[in-house]
Amino acid sequence: MVDSPWILVFVTLSVLLDVFLPVLPSGVLLISAATVGTTGPNDTRDVVDIIELLLCAAAASCLGDLAAYCLAWRGGDWLDRRISRSRRIAAAQQRLGQAITNGGGALVLIARFAPAGRSVVSLGAGAAHRRPIEFLPWSALAGLVWAAYGVGLGYVCGRWFGATWLAPASSLVALFGAGFLAAFVSRRRVTRRKCES
Numbered sequence: 001m002v003d004s005p006w007i008l009v010f011v012t013l014s015v016l017l018d019v020f021l022p023v024l025p026s027g028v029l030l031i032s033a034a035t036v037g038t039t040g041p042n043d044t045r046d047v048v049d050i051i052e053l054l055l056c057a058a059a060a061s062c063l064g065d066l067a068a069y070c071l072a073w074r075g076g077d078w079l080d081r082r083i084s085r086s087r088r089i090a091a092a093q094q095r096l097g098q099a100i101t102n103g104g105g106a107l108v109l110i111a112r113f114a115p116a117g118r119s120v121v122s123l124g125a126g127a128a129h130r131r132p133i134e135f136l137p138w139s140a141l142a143g144l145v146w147a148a149y150g151v152g153l154g155y156v157c158g159r160w161f162g163a164t165w166l167a168p169a170s171s172l173v174a175l176f177g178a179g180f181l182a183a184f185v186s187r188r189r190v191t192r193r194k195c196e197s
Helices: 007-017 026-037 043-084 087-101 105-111 117-127 132-161 166-196
Strands: none
Touching: 007 026, 007 043, 026 043, 026 132, 043 117, 043 132, 105 117, 105 132, 117 132
16 A cells, blocks of 8 residues: 555645544555655656655645644534543643643644654644644644654655665654654643743
């Protein structure tokens, strides 16, 4: 599937929808597509494919964030009931919403790398009724940085290791490492802001 001409569609849909379904393997799919895209014989075409992949992933990330933000902004009681079913999600949404309310735009960037962080931050920003100008630029930057990181990992590992199993394996280790680091940094930032309040 990764070598299919439809890969841009699959990556775009996966990244767009993983704000609502964090179990979708959008990061894995992005890295795999970038890895396969660098192992072909045509270097010029590889660069064009990589740029297309990066732009599609970044745009889909921003559009997904915007959809979640708008849903939370207008969701009202229905969304609150859905979120309150999970204590962990409700607590995380409350803490992150407070951090965003206090001007934590960098949290949007950091949370894009954390597992389900994108979902919680986008919904938290919408529920806190942050103005679009305070959220969307950070969302666009987060989507671009995340896409560049994923595509860059796939590209570099594809160049170093070729079409062997080492390329996607080392890329995935780096992806999950960034996710755990982002989750750790997000929790520390939220805890520090909470202590300062």
